[in-house]
Amino acid sequence: MKAYQADIAKFEGNDTQVFGVSIDSPYANAEFAKQIAVTFPLLSDIKHTVVKDYGIFNEEGGYGNRATFVIDKDGIIQHIDEGNVAIDITGAADTCNILSHKKATQ
Amino acid sequence: MIKHALSVLFLFAAASIAAAQPTPMQTPSPAPAKTPTPQQAGPPAPHTNLKVGQAAPDFTLPSDISGPDGRKVRYKLSDFKGKKNVVLAFYVFAFTGG
Numbered sequence: 001m002k003a004y005q006a007d008i009a010k011f012e013g014n015d016t017q018v019f020g021v022s023i024d025s026p027y028a029n030a031e032f033a034k035q036i037a038v039t040f041p042l043l044s045d046i047k048h049t050v051v052k053d054y055g056i057f058n059e060e061g062g063y064g065n066r067a068t069f070v071i072d073k074d075g076i077i078q079h080i081d082e083g084n085v086a087i088d089i090t091g092a093a094d095t096c097n098i099l100s101h102k103k104a105t106q
Numbered sequence: 107m108i109k110h111a112l113s114v115l116f117l118f119a120a121a122s123i124a125a126a127q128p129t130p131m132q133t134p135s136p137a138p139a140k141t142p143t144p145q146q147a148g149p150p151a152p153h154t155n156l157k158v159g160q161a162a163p164d165f166t167l168p169s170d171i172s173g174p175d176g177r178k179v180r181y182k183l184s185d186f187k188g189k190k191n192v193v194l195a196f197y198v199f200a201f202t203g204g
Binding site: 001004011014015016017018019020021022026027029030032033041042043044045049050051053054055056063064065066067068069070071072073074075076077078079080082086089092096099100 | 153154155156157158159160161162163164165167168169170171172178179181183184186187188189190191192193194195196197198
């Protein structure tokens with residue numbers, strides 16, 4: 001999350017909205033946002049519906065896996081990082097940079 | 107005659123025990139051989155079935171941000187359609203520092 005915050009300008013400059021998503025409560029996330037000073041919204045998937053929809057919910061451990069999805073203006077997934085790879089935001093940032101030079105078809 | 111039948115039975119029993127023995131002994135050996143397969147296939151963590159080029163599943167989720175009404179602001183993915191690209195950074199727990 002800190003990595004995204006550090007490079008938030010790269011994303012926002014490219015017409016991109018960044019969201020952090022976890023299964024924590026909005027209150028835990030608000031506390032977390034304060035602690036690490038993130039300015040982008042942290043979403044709470046308390047019911048685990050989104051982590052399940054995105055196929056990254058660990059049933060045994062009861063938590064969501066680390067992953068990054070880049071979605072374009074047409075709602076199409078353009079980039080996926082999973083696991084520890086997702087800590088490195090370079091791939092996501094590059095994808096957003098490319099997308100910003102493409103026009104939405106809708 | 108009965109003695110003979112009994113000894114045949116005994117032999118048969120012994121043979122079947124002997125025949126049965128290698129089976130339970132062999133069973134554990136394919137089991138450890140199977141165990142590395144899921145490990146080699148990847149970490150035990152689940153993998154997404156979504157692929158690049160697919161539509162992202164829509165959602166509406168509350169955020170950590172409080173709105174003017176004091177309630178947490180909710181975001182809907184499809185609200186960004188035609189407006190902005192969206193990066194969803196799923197993280198494990200808020201306090202992992204990732």
